[in-house]
Amino acid sequence: MHPEFETYLRRSDLSEEAVRKISDLAVARKLRRNELLLSAGEICRHKVFVVSGLLHTFNISAGGTQHILQFAPENSWTLDVESYDRQIPSQVSIGAVEPSTILCWQKKDFDMLLAEVPQLKKFAEGLIARNIHYSRKRILISLSATPEEKYEDFIQTFPDYLARLPLRMIAAYLGISIKTLTRIRHAQLQR
Amino acid sequence: MHPEFETYLRRSDLSEEAVRKISDLAVARKLRRNELLLSAGEICRHKVFVVSGLLHTFNISAGGTQHILQFAPENSWTLDVESYDRQIPSQVSIGAVEPSTILCWQKKDFDMLLAEVPQLKKFAEGLIARNIHYSRKRILISLSATPEEKYEDFIQTFPDYLARLPLRMIAAYLGISIKTLTRIRHAQLQR
DNA sequence: TGAAATTATGGTCAGCTGACCATCTTTAGC
DNA sequence: GCTAAAGATGGTCAGCTGACCATAATTTCA
Numbered sequence: 204m205h206p207e208f209e210t211y212l213r214r215s216d217l218s219e220e221a222v223r224k225i226s227d228l229a230v231a232r233k234l235r236r237n238e239l240l241l242s243a244g245e246i247c248r249h250k251v252f253v254v255s256g257l258l259h260t261f262n263i264s265a266g267g268t269q270h271i272l273q274f275a276p277e278n279s280w281t282l283d284v285e286s287y288d289r290q291i292p293s294q295v296s297i298g299a300v301e302p303s304t305i306l307c308w309q310k311k312d313f314d315m316l317l318a319e320v321p322q323l324k325k326f327a328e329g330l331i332a333r334n335i336h337y338s339r340k341r342i343l344i345s346l347s348a349t350p351e352e353k354y355e356d357f358i359q360t361f362p363d364y365l366a367r368l369p370l371r372m373i374a375a376y377l378g379i380s381i382k383t384l385t386r387i388r389h390a391q392l393q394r
Numbered sequence: 395m396h397p398e399f400e401t402y403l404r405r406s407d408l409s410e411e412a413v414r415k416i417s418d419l420a421v422a423r424k425l426r427r428n429e430l431l432l433s434a435g436e437i438c439r440h441k442v443f444v445v446s447g448l449l450h451t452f453n454i455s456a457g458g459t460q461h462i463l464q465f466a467p468e469n470s471w472t473l474d475v476e477s478y479d480r481q482i483p484s485q486v487s488i489g490a491v492e493p494s495t496i497l498c499w500q501k502k503d504f505d506m507l508l509a510e511v512p513q514l515k516k517f518a519e520g521l522i523a524r525n526i527h528y529s530r531k532r533i534l535i536s537l538s539a540t541p542e543e544k545y546e547d548f549i550q551t552f553p554d555y556l557a558r559l560p561l562r563m564i565a566a567y568l569g570i571s572i573k574t575l576t577r578i579r580h581a582q583l584q585r
Numbered sequence: 586t587g588a589a590a591t592t593a594t595g596g597t598c599a600g601c602t603g604a605c606c607a608t609c610t611t612t613a614g615c
Numbered sequence: 616g617c618t619a620a621a622g623a624t625g626g627t628c629a630g631c632t633g634a635c636c637a638t639a640a641t642t643t644c645a
Contacts, residue, residue: 236643271537272534284523288523294534335526339475342529343486345569347459369591378538380634381594381633385593385595386632541601560621571603572603576625577625579623
């Protein structure tokens with residue numbers, strides 16, 4: 204039904220039965236470039252898996268500046284976790300950076316799957332742990348690193364994003380201005 | 395055995411049997427002011443509950459500047475999550491800001507409790523969700539807020555910390571210099 | 586393919602921020 | 616209670632950073 208997703212799940216040691224059960228409840232959807240999956244103010248009602256393409260979770264501040272909380276490339280998950288968990292309006296938007304294909308589960312269906320498929324529960328816990336570890340790292344970097352160190356860490360951590368994202372989005376993710384990012388890159392060229 | 399902790403657990407609807415089972419495996423410990431519970435480089439081997447006092451999780455960067463990831467007041471939990479989960483050396487230290495009393499569980503004991511006490515598992519999941527929501531908020535603020543907005547948000551979110559913490563620690567938590575924090579406070583006095 | 590939009594870079598400048606140092610106040614701990 | 620340490624504030628200054636504007640290159644999509 205959703206072959207790429209099923210391959211992804213099987214790699215994580217889920218049984219064929221579990222894979223089928225999960226996959227059967229997913230609904231596929233395509234997003235055009237710049238199309239929004241979730242707008243700030245709406246309630247996030249779906250768990251989302253990215254089959255192909257690239258999404259980003261962002262917020263536009265009062266002055267109109269964009270700030271990016273997360274990128275979600277193929278074979279990753281995304282949603283606004285607070286809005287999804289509590290079913291309250293989201294503070295952020297989720298949109299497609301590239302044309303993308305995604306799978307969506309209704310919250311009630313996914314909750315049911317988590318309750319009935321222990322392997323999925325275990326798998327989800329692993330994702331959550333990774334998420335927590337990475338958030339900690341990001342907070343520590345935002346506290347301690349210079350703009351140049353932030354950029355260096357970014358291209359080390361996500362080597363392929365440099366070619367897929369406009370620089371202004373990298374700046375919006377790092378919390379520095381595009382001008383500062385350009386200056387860093389210019390300085391690095393001199394070396 | 396540990397009355398304050400047991401009261402805390404009971405408030406979260408854990409059965410008396412569960413409370414007893416969890417409490418029985420805890421070992422109490424006292425920390426003097428500035429005493430370290432975990433030093434960077436060590437492996438975090440315990441789950442820790444703060445009965446009284448105040449701990450902080452921090453990192454000292456190359457230049458000698460302190461950066462604070464988290465405060466843990468009475469009735470909260472703390473540990474270095476990545477070091478604990480993977481049993482690898484920690485990048486951060488945990489120390490007592492105030493003289494404190496804590497409870498410690500060995501990782502293997504707590505893992506056993508999580509497996510055998512479903513109510514505890516559920517409870518822990520709630521804590522994890524709160525942690526994730528707050529981390530997201532903190533990342534968004536670090537990306538988008540001015541130093542003054544960060545300070546305002548801090549005293550809104552943690553009203554009582556202002557009286558318990560030296561300002562330099564608040565600055566170290568917000569990722570701004572003590573000088574900038576002083577300037578903000580000075581400016582606010584003028585109004 | 587071609588026109589419009591987006592993107593990247595550079596110049597300039599104001600001003601915020603942090604580093605360093607000194608002073609005064611408060612707190613800790615014996 | 617007393618002494619030493621820690622903390623908070625202020626002055627000064629260099630320089631990093633972002634805002635604004637212009638230009639050139641690239642990409643999108645009709």
